[in-house]
Amino acid sequence: MTSNLKDRSSGALPRPAVGTAVLAEFRRTPLLALIVFVPVVILLEQTVPEAHTWLFLLSVAAIVPLAALLSRATEAVAARTGDTIGGLLNATLGNLTELVISFAALQAGQYLLVKASLAGAIVTNTLFMLGGAFLLGGFKHHLQEFNRVSARFQACLLFLATIAILVPSVISEVDRAPAAAFSQKLSLGLAILLIAVYGLGMLFSLRTHRELFAAVGHADEDEKPWPLSVSIVVLIVVTLLVALVSEIFVGSVQIAAEHLGMTPAFVGFIIVALVGGAAEMTTAFSAARANRLDLSVGIALGSAAQIALFVAPVLVLVSYFVGPEPMSLQFWPGAVAMMLVATMAATLLSNGGRAAWYMGVMALATYAIFGMTLFLLPPATPL
Template sequence: MRQKLFFLGLIVMFALSAIGHFGHWDMTLQFVISAIAIVFVAGFLGKATESVAHYAGQRLGGFLNATFGNAAELIIAIFLVKEGLFDMVKASITGSIIGNLLLVLGLSVLLGGLKYKEQRFNARLADHNGTLMTLAIVALFVPAVFVKIEHFSLDQDKLLSIAVACILIVCYLLWLVFSMITHKDMLADEEMSADHGEEPAWSKGVSVLMLVVATVMVAFVSEWLVHTLDSFTHKFGLSELFVGAFVIAIVGNAAEHSAAIMLAMKNKIGAAVEIAIGSSLQIALFVAPVLILVSTLFNKGSWMDIVFSPIELTAIGVSVFIAKSISKDGATNWYEGVLLLMLYVILGFAFYLV
């Protein structure tokens, strides 16, 4: 019954979003409808990914969930890049990273911890994840310092941005080889390989088909949402930084929210951590660099560099620091979830006042 209501809501909100866009409804109303619609389609994407993960295994499943969960954010960001809204793109990248590390992981740890006194996962995997996130921070910090202090020319800035982007993509691809192939057994989690007798929602073929359909729906609703952003931010006097870092990031993270929390409440905290932290890694080491390269194709006269503002670097830095501190021992409890969420609220207030 619950699943039928979900799919009814999905169809209704997708249809309303389409009608609002092509019928040129009030921009604020379009924004609200599109935001609700993208939560539904992201949830649909999460369900399809979870079903595919049943056949692919939980380790690969966590990666697939993070990848397709980030599809919504990547598609939204590509449309923003096409419109030349580079500051909002950088803010949405920042919001995605801190949203996954603080909001998604925080809610998963809190709700899982309320049900189980302590939840454990592979500490070695957590250590590697923390090291990779530190690399991401350093890779974003270095261009910001050199470009600003040394007053790099536009050509130097572009060359450095493209070089760093390519290096980060290579690092991410090598991490996949390391974690999925050469050291797969060392980083495995026992609870991540157990399905607890659960049945997938669909057959293998239908699951893949649903994944494709969900991704296409995300692409359409993302374009309709981006179309309303400029009017929405001006009407309510919100900064691009706040809208990108919190509004777009929360909406785009809907798939990870639902999947990670459900897994944590089934005592699969390792899979939940894999989704939350793995998604942040993917954003920092793959999605952001890809957007840098894509911007050079869309905009011949202007392009997006990899220089983030001090505010954005601070937000990412403190989020990585507390997430690494909490996860390094391979065990979590509900209070650690509270700490992550409190930092997210603090950053939310600070960004709103910018």
């Protein structure tokens, strides 16, 4: 009798627990309220496919909560699989929103949008997210500390990836005759090299020298991860929804950008990067306010390193099977310059292991300079 009651009680617990967890998640992440735009944009695309401006705006609003759910589910899965597998999952799924959007643009042959979104995500994470964390955290805390060894390591990975992007871009300017064929072959080799370097970097930071990357005396938040089964279901369902909404976004972006006075380069560099990283930014800013700057710096620089060393090379490899033609790592000179400056700025800002609010002002001002430049003077030729 006791066992039957126990079985009944154990079987009845998950339903209210799940409902409570859902309500708590919406209170913790207000961005999830935008989830109502997901069915709206899908329905609008079926009924009024020529309303490109509205489809663009609604798809942007719909991607934000989906990105938040993806980030939360990824954290929950990684928390239950250990550091090594969790690190691999974060590398694969941490920037899944940007990857899916770029994959949809890749299929459509919009290589300028793909490259602009990749460069924009790197610059946005290293300047806007890191600067915002320094600024918001500095408003509440006079001086904050973080693990400078971990920050330097991520900045070095970013610098390496930027050099790998710089080389094919410079070579194409020096010798134009074999530029296309040579750039594609070089990009393929560099993509494989960068993925290998990133894999070894995870081995170094998560296994052989993980004691160097410990947080500087800040405890983790007391937050229970989702059940593994719930996390996996959320990952699958939300990934499908992101893919569907991303197709709508890519299909409407060109005409909508013209109507709104924006170029695909600006949309990719600024809009896609901010939308795709909205969930991570929320976590980074909240952590900085809670005096957990190690987490904020790790999210900002770690996410940028993932994009530079993992997402971009994967898209180069995938383009051989999906895109109209293979995509290279050749970016327009302005994008390369912005990535180099952003990497140097992140290195300088994180070098001391301490942060104050004015450091955030400097990073955000640099990002604003890039945004205004791209909006007013976009690149003339798509690469």
